[in-house]
Amino acid sequence: MNFICDKQQLQNALALVGRAVSVRTTMPILECVLLTAQENGVLTLHGCDKEISIDIAEIPAQVDEAGEIALDARLITEIVRKLSGESIAIETDEKFNAICKSGRSRLKIAGQSSEEFPMIPENELSSIQHRYTMKSSALKNMINQTIFSVSLDQTKLVLTGELMEIQNNVLQMVAIDMFRISYAKEMLPEGSPDAKAVIPSKALNELSRMLSSEGDNEISFFFTKNRAVFETKEFRLVSSLLVGDFIRYDQIHNEDFTTMVVVNRAELLSSFERAVLMAVENRMLPIKMDIKDDDLTITAMSDRGEVEDGIPCQTEGKDLTIYFNPKYFIDALRVINEAQVVLKFNTVLSPATIKGNDETVGHKYLIVPLRPPN
Numbered sequence: 346m347n348f349i350c351d352k353q354q355l356q357n358a359l360a361l362v363g364r365a366v367s368v369r370t371t372m373p374i375l376e377c378v379l380l381t382a383q384e385n386g387v388l389t390l391h392g393c394d395k396e397i398s399i400d401i402a403e404i405p406a407q408v409d410e411a412g413e414i415a416l417d418a419r420l421i422t423e424i425v426r427k428l429s430g431e432s433i434a435i436e437t438d439e440k441f442n443a444i445c446k447s448g449r450s451r452l453k454i455a456g457q458s459s460e461e462f463p464m465i466p467e468n469e470l471s472s473i474q475h476r477y478t479m480k481s482s483a484l485k486n487m488i489n490q491t492i493f494s495v496s497l498d499q500t501k502l503v504l505t506g507e508l509m510e511i512q513n514n515v516l517q518m519v520a521i522d523m524f525r526i527s528y529a530k531e532m533l534p535e536g537s538p539d540a541k542a543v544i545p546s547k548a549l550n551e552l553s554r555m556l557s558s559e560g561d562n563e564i565s566f567f568f569t570k571n572r573a574v575f576e577t578k579e580f581r582l583v584s585s586l587l588v589g590d591f592i593r594y595d596q597i598h599n600e601d602f603t604t605m606v607v608v609n610r611a612e613l614l615s616s617f618e619r620a621v622l623m624a625v626e627n628r629m630l631p632i633k634m635d636i637k638d639d640d641l642t643i644t645a646m647s648d649r650g651e652v653e654d655g656i657p658c659q660t661e662g663k664d665l666t667i668y669f670n671p672k673y674f675i676d677a678l679r680v681i682n683e684a685q686v687v688l689k690f691n692t693v694l695s696p697a698t699i700k701g702n703d704e705t706v707g708h709k710y711l712i713v714p715l716r717p718p719n
Contacts, residue, residue: 346412365392494527503589530707548584
């Protein structure tokens with residue numbers, strides 16, 4: 346293999362594909378990135394671990410000899426980053442050594458045969474029932490608004506991922522960790538058939554980091570029997586799916602309430618953040634919420650001290666005293682964009698609903714309260 350390409354393009358591609366490379370593995374080949382130089386003058390990169398794989402869109406290159414080689418991802422990334430020239434040439438020999446040249450610099454590194462590299466068969470990705478398309482920024486926002494509620498409990502493996510469900514031309518993303526539910530939705534084009542899949546949180550986290558939050562760029566995605574595939578002009582990310590029965594979230598959400606509060610989001614968030622200052626060694630600190638006469642009082646006490654905050658609000662319904670883990674409120678309030686939030690409560694042990702006061706925005710959160718102290 347022998348090719349020359351733009352150094353910056355190669356550096357950017359290595360940064361993206363490196364997200365799929367294993368850091369700790371008993372298989373050295375999974376620490377590598379696969380470089381393929383094609384006769385038609387393009388270079389492609391591929392990274393893969395046991396959960397996800399990432400292919401980078403074609404990079405223009407002067408290919409004097411086609412071929413492919415697997416190189417240690419961390420090492421080749423550092424080499425390319427530190428070379429000073431504007432272009433880089435890579436040539437391989439029959440012993441899978443790669444000579445990297447740029448300007449007057451020349452480095453030789455040991456590679457591995459491409460035959461050892463784990464590739465997902467293309468025929469496994471060709472069974473497309475429907476390809477869905479939406480703005481990249483919208484999908485990125487949906488992930489960021491829900492991913493923090495994914496369960497960390499490996500005994501309930503299906504809950505360590507997020508449900509992506511398409512119903513009636515609406516994409517719904519749901520994350521559940523048994524103490525809270527995060528829910529977001531976005532309209533899809535007419536004619537989008539119903540489907541659902543559970544995507545591992547690792548894949549969604551990497552996808553979110555790779556997507557831009559600005560512009561009108563689009564992403565398409567589809568599901569096969571065992572995988573989810575996300576494609577943009579820059580990359581393709583393939584993820585395995587989690588298998589199991591996801592919790593029927595639609596039977597848990599309830600818009601009924603006996604107490605409703607409308608309050609400034611930033612003030613409520615600041616109050617919760619002050620309350621957690623009293624936490625000792627990151628242990629859970631229960632906070633008490635007292636709702637009465639257009640006033641919300643938040644109280645927290647520990648061996649370190651105590652805090653009490655009063656926030657003006659609009660209330661409807663019964664007075665209420667209820668206890669929560671403040672972390673769950675903080676996580677939700679940080680990703681809500683509206684200036685005002687609506688809190689709905691029933692009993693002291695029933696889940697509370699929190700969402701922005703803009704009814705057109707499709708994300709909301711369900712938080713399970715703590716039992717009142719005796």
